[in-house]
Amino acid sequence: MNMEEWKKDIMGSLDGIQRAEPPADLFAKIQDSIVHSEAVKKIKWQLVAASVIIILGCNLFVAKDYLTTKNQPKQELQLPYSSNFNIY
Amino acid sequence: MTKDESLIEAIARQENSALAILYERYSKKVYNTAISYLQNAEDAEEVTQDVFTTIYQKASKYRGEAKVSTWIYRVTVNKSLDMIRRKNSEKRKGFFVSLYKKDSGDLAYDQSTFDHPGVKLEHKENAQQLFKVINELPDKQKSVFILTQVEGLPQVEVAEILNTTRKAVESVLARAKQNLRKKLEKYYPNRGDNN
Numbered sequence: 001m002n003m004e005e006w007k008k009d010i011m012g013s014l015d016g017i018q019r020a021e022p023p024a025d026l027f028a029k030i031q032d033s034i035v036h037s038e039a040v041k042k043i044k045w046q047l048v049a050a051s052v053i054i055i056l057g058c059n060l061f062v063a064k065d066y067l068t069t070k071n072q073p074k075q076e077l078q079l080p081y082s083s084n085f086n087i088y
Numbered sequence: 089m090t091k092d093e094s095l096i097e098a099i100a101r102q103e104n105s106a107l108a109i110l111y112e113r114y115s116k117k118v119y120n121t122a123i124s125y126l127q128n129a130e131d132a133e134e135v136t137q138d139v140f141t142t143i144y145q146k147a148s149k150y151r152g153e154a155k156v157s158t159w160i161y162r163v164t165v166n167k168s169l170d171m172i173r174r175k176n177s178e179k180r181k182g183f184f185v186s187l188y189k190k191d192s193g194d195l196a197y198d199q200s201t202f203d204h205p206g207v208k209l210e211h212k213e214n215a216q217q218l219f220k221v222i223n224e225l226p227d228k229q230k231s232v233f234i235l236t237q238v239e240g241l242p243q244v245e246v247a248e249i250l251n252t253t254r255k256a257v258e259s260v261l262a263r264a265k266q267n268l269r270k271k272l273e274k275y276y277p278n279r280g281d282n283n
Contacts, residue, residue, distance in 0.1 A: 003273065003279065006276075006279050007269050007272050007273070009214055010214045010217055010218050010272055011218065011265065011268065011269070013207065013211040013214035013215040013217075013218050014204075014207065014211075014215060014218065014237055014238055015211075016208055017204065017206045017207055017208075017215075017238060018206035018207075018208075019116045019117075019120045019206055020116075020119065020120055020123055020129075020204065020205040020206045021116070021119075021205075022115050022116065022118075022119035022132075022133065022136055023133055026115065026119075026133060026136060026137065027108065027111050027115070029133075029137055030107075030111070030136075030137050030140045030141060031104070031107075033137055033141050034141055034144050034145075037141060037145070
C-alpha cells in the first residue's frame, strides 16, 4: 500500500461512524446542577439585598446623627475641657 | 411531536419535562460533538452537562433568530473550544500544578490515543491516527471537519452554526483535509511505503 492509499484509508476511517451513548445518569446530574445553580443565584441575591440594607442603615444612622448634632444649641457643644486650671 | 421552539418556551417557564424531552432529542448530538473535540469521555460529559444547564438558564433569552438545533450546536462548539483552551492553559501551568491525577497517578491530560466509541472495529487504529491529527487543526478547520465529517451535518447548517457562508465552509473543509493529509505524512513518514 503506498502513502496515498494509506492516507485515503485513514481519511475514510470515520465513514459509518455510530453515535456514542452519553452516560445513563447524565440527565440526573444536569438536573442537580440546575438546582444547585438556582440555589447559588438565590444566595447571591440575598447577599446583595443584605448588603444594600446594611449600607442604607449605616447612611440613615449617620444622617440622623448629623441632623441631631446640627440642631443642638452651640453652647452645649462648646463645653470647657476643664473647669479647674490649678494643676498643683 | 412538540416543536423545538415550543420546548424552549416551556423550558423558559422552568418546565422540567420540556428539558427532559429536549435532552432526549439532543443529548447524543451534543455528547458526540463534544467527544470529537475533546477526545475524552469525562470532558465530553462535563461539556454536555454545561450545555444543557446553559440552555435552561438562557431559554428565556432565545429569540428564534436561529433554529434551536443551530443554537444548541453553537453552544456546544463554544463550550468545547473553551474547555480545550482551559486545558491547554492548565498544561502550560504544569510547572506549578501536577499533570498527574491524584488518585490513579495517570496523566490528567493524556490525549495520545483516543478511541471513539462509535468507530467500527476494523477502523479503530486508523481513526486513532486521524483523531490525533484533527486535534492539531486550527479551531475553525477543526470545527468544520468535525461538524461535516464526524457529525455529518450539511454544509449549510454548519455555516449557520459558525456564522459564516456555505462557500466559506466548503473552502475551510478543503483546507482542513489538505492539512490533515500533510500532518499524517509528517507524523507517519514511513507508513504506506512497504506494507
